[in-house]
Amino acid sequence: MSLDEPARIAAYVASMPPAYRQSFDLEATRLHAAIVERRGARTAHVEIWKELSERVVAICVVADDKPGLLSSISAALVEHRIDVVGADAFCRTRPDGVIEAVDLLWIRRLPSARGAVAPIRAKDVLALGVAIEAAVASAGGLVSQRVPTSAVEAPPVASGSSARILFDLTGEDGGTMLTVEAVDRPGLLLAVTQALFRAGIQIVGLRATTERGCAVDRFQLAEKNGAPLRQSRLLELQAHVLGALDEGLPQVRSRAG
Numbered sequence: 001m002s003l004d005e006p007a008r009i010a011a012y013v014a015s016m017p018p019a020y021r022q023s024f025d026l027e028a029t030r031l032h033a034a035i036v037e038r039r040g041a042r043t044a045h046v047e048i049w050k051e052l053s054e055r056v057v058a059i060c061v062v063a064d065d066k067p068g069l070l071s072s073i074s075a076a077l078v079e080h081r082i083d084v085v086g087a088d089a090f091c092r093t094r095p096d097g098v099i100e101a102v103d104l105l106w107i108r109r110l111p112s113a114r115g116a117v118a119p120i121r122a123k124d125v126l127a128l129g130v131a132i133e134a135a136v137a138s139a140g141g142l143v144s145q146r147v148p149t150s151a152v153e154a155p156p157v158a159s160g161s162s163a164r165i166l167f168d169l170t171g172e173d174g175g176t177m178l179t180v181e182a183v184d185r186p187g188l189l190l191a192v193t194q195a196l197f198r199a200g201i202q203i204v205g206l207r208a209t210t211e212r213g214c215a216v217d218r219f220q221l222a223e224k225n226g227a228p229l230r231q232s233r234l235l236e237l238q239a240h241v242l243g244a245l246d247e248g249l250p251q252v253r254s255r256a257g
Contacts, residue, residue: 009033015092016102019205023088035060036102044136046129048122049104055117056085056108059125063136065091065101067224068197070206072135073103074190080128081110082120084189087217089206103206110186163245167234175204176221176229178237182245184215192217195244199237200224 012033013021024032031049039045044063051057061073070089077084086106094100109118163182180192189208196203196219205220221229221237229237 005030008037011095012036012092015094017090017092017205019207020088020090020102032060032102032104036062036100039063042133044129044133046125046132048120048125052106054108055119056106057120057125058104058106059128061101061103061105061132063101063103063132065099066136067200067202068193069101069136070103070203071190071193071197073105073132074187074193076128076131076135077105077107078187078190079131080124082107082128083110083186084208085210087189087206087208089203091204165238165241165245167238169229169231176234178219178221178241180215180217180219180241180245182215184210184213188215189217191244191247192219192241195240196221196237199240201229201237202226 009026009030013029028049035045035047035049038047039062044061046059046061048057049060063069074084084105085108087104089101089103092100092102107120109120111117163180166179166181168177168179178196182188193203200223202222202224203219204222206217208215208217210216223229223233
């Protein structure tokens with residue numbers, strides 16, 4: 001570690017929201033800070049920062065924050081037959097005033113027809129980075145298009161399964177939290193992020209987890225201008241999200257609180 005590296009790491013950590021600082025240790029933040037710095041002038045930059053068991057790798061995606069960014073990333077992953085096991089998405093303000101997204105995703109290849117899961121290698125992440133950079137550069141070109149059904153063969157959803165959405169308006173900052181709980185399946189994150197984008201909603205933060213086949217995605221939301229969502233806006237948003245989920249998840253129900 002060079003003499004000025006601690007100062008750079010400290011400046012990076014200070015630019016991140018409290019939720020990030022509470023979630024990652026010094027070694028993780030050191031790796032993230034280095035990836036953010038290596039982005040340079042690229043539209044978007046992707047690197048592996050950790051390899052885990054069961055063929056899961058953690059990647060860091062860095063790009064200027066813009067509407068539809070998470071949808072573009074999700075679409076690129078689906079196109080490459082890669083599933084999102086978990087995700088944390090954050091925004092920070094760079095020294096030049098630009099709002100930069102730092103998205104951390106835990107990913108794994110979808111199984112083959114025989115059930116085998118191939119590893120994700122560095123060259124695969126390079127190809128994924130090219131796809132994400134192209135999507136971001138095209139101002140959400142992937143977002144405006146439906147991903148071909150041939151890209152993902154989703155497993156059948158068990159009879160009686162359901163999804164639930166919950167709005168929480170009690171955040172101290174006046175923000176709105178949207179929680180989506182559903183049977184985990186490929187393309188779920190893409191469906192929700194596309195619905196939010198089409199509704200004109202800004203995703204300020206995200207924490208997505210998967211446990212025992214159940215996906216729990218928590219989105220911190222705001223209007224495009226950063227203003228908190230009004231109560232009346234939730235009805236419209238609910239329709240967009242439920243419509244997206246209803247395309248592939250039966251018996252969807254919702255509640256707001």
